[in-house]
Amino acid sequence: MVALLSSLKPTARQRVGRLSSYLVGIIFVVLVIVVADWPTIAKQFANPEVAAKMWPGIVTIALRNTLLYTIASFILGSLLGILLAVLKVAGGPLGWFAIGFIELFRGIPALLTIFAFAFVVPIAFNVQVPGGAVGAGILGLTVVTGAYTAEIIRSGIEAVSPGQREAARSLGMTSGQTMFWIILPQGLRIVIPPMTNEFVMLLKDSSLLFIAGATVQSKELTTFARDSLSQTANATPLMMAALLYLLVTLPLTWLVGRLEKRLDPKR
Structure with missing residues (x-):
């Protein structure tokens, strides 16, 4: 068998490898279908009675809050990321501050950052974050998003042709005017696909x-499903939450792919 494969052309070997992978995958799926206890799976993971109890709250409260928190954090984080990216590119003391900020909040897990703004900051400085627990959570996500988008935006800024800067300078524009009117708009256009991917994350x-x-009215999707799981001792709420996440993320992932193809200069 090995000798036979060795005698094949590289393209033929690749074709055989793909067919073998498909065959193994089909066999695995068939075994799962045959062996699985479908009545128990349906009762524990797709129970219509449990699903009915969660409706419509899982959409009108949980999914709505998830989208609101995500959009708010993304907008604020993107603005922070633009500021940090510009400072880092500019250099100097503020550039070093931006580098430290970015590395700090990219290196710390997002969970710890949210915890810090929700509990550590109020205790350490005797202040309350506006919006309470929700405000602290959004602030934590904003800071993390700002750190990650800063690097994305910086890469977009540096991808702009140096000739653009030279042309702007020849027209008498200052460094600040060149950045905000010439370089930054072009850089942001370049990073639209990765920024969309960052929104999905x-x-x-x-x-x-x-x-x-x-609170009951401020729960996002995962918390809503987890609490329902505790109340019903059934995994259907988690499956519903997963489906709603996919309902939002799959179109966005498709959009990222389309944007990458459309903005690819080689096409």
Whole structure:
């Protein structure tokens, strides 16, 4: 068998490898279908009675809050990321501050950052974050998003042709005017696909807001499903939450792919 494969052309070997992978995958799926206890799976993971009790709150409260928290954190984090990226590119003392900020909050897990704004900051400085637990959670996600988007935006800024800067300078524009009117708009256009991907990641990271605490009306999707799981002793709420996440993330992931192809200069 090995000798036979060795005698094949590279393209033929690749074709055989793909067919073998498909065959193994089909066999695995068939075995799962045959061996699985479908009545028990349906009762524990797709129970219509449990699902009915969660409706419509899982959409009108949980999904709505998830989207609101994600959008708010993304907008604020993107603005912070633009500021940090510009400072880092500019250099100097503020550039070093931006580098330290970015490395700090990229190196710390998002869960710990949210915890810090929800509990450590109020205790250490005797201040209350506006918006209570929700405000602290959004602030934590904003800071983390700002740190990650700063690097994305910086890469976009540096991808702009140096000739753009030279042309702007020849027209008498200052460094600040060149950055905000010429370089930054072009850089932001370049990073639209990775920024969209960052939004998808942030949507899933919103599940970490549980650490800050939540009221009945401020629960996001994962917390809502987890609490329902505790009340019903059934995993259907988690499956419903997973489906709602996919309902939002799959179109966004498709959009990222389309944007990457459309903005690819080689196409």
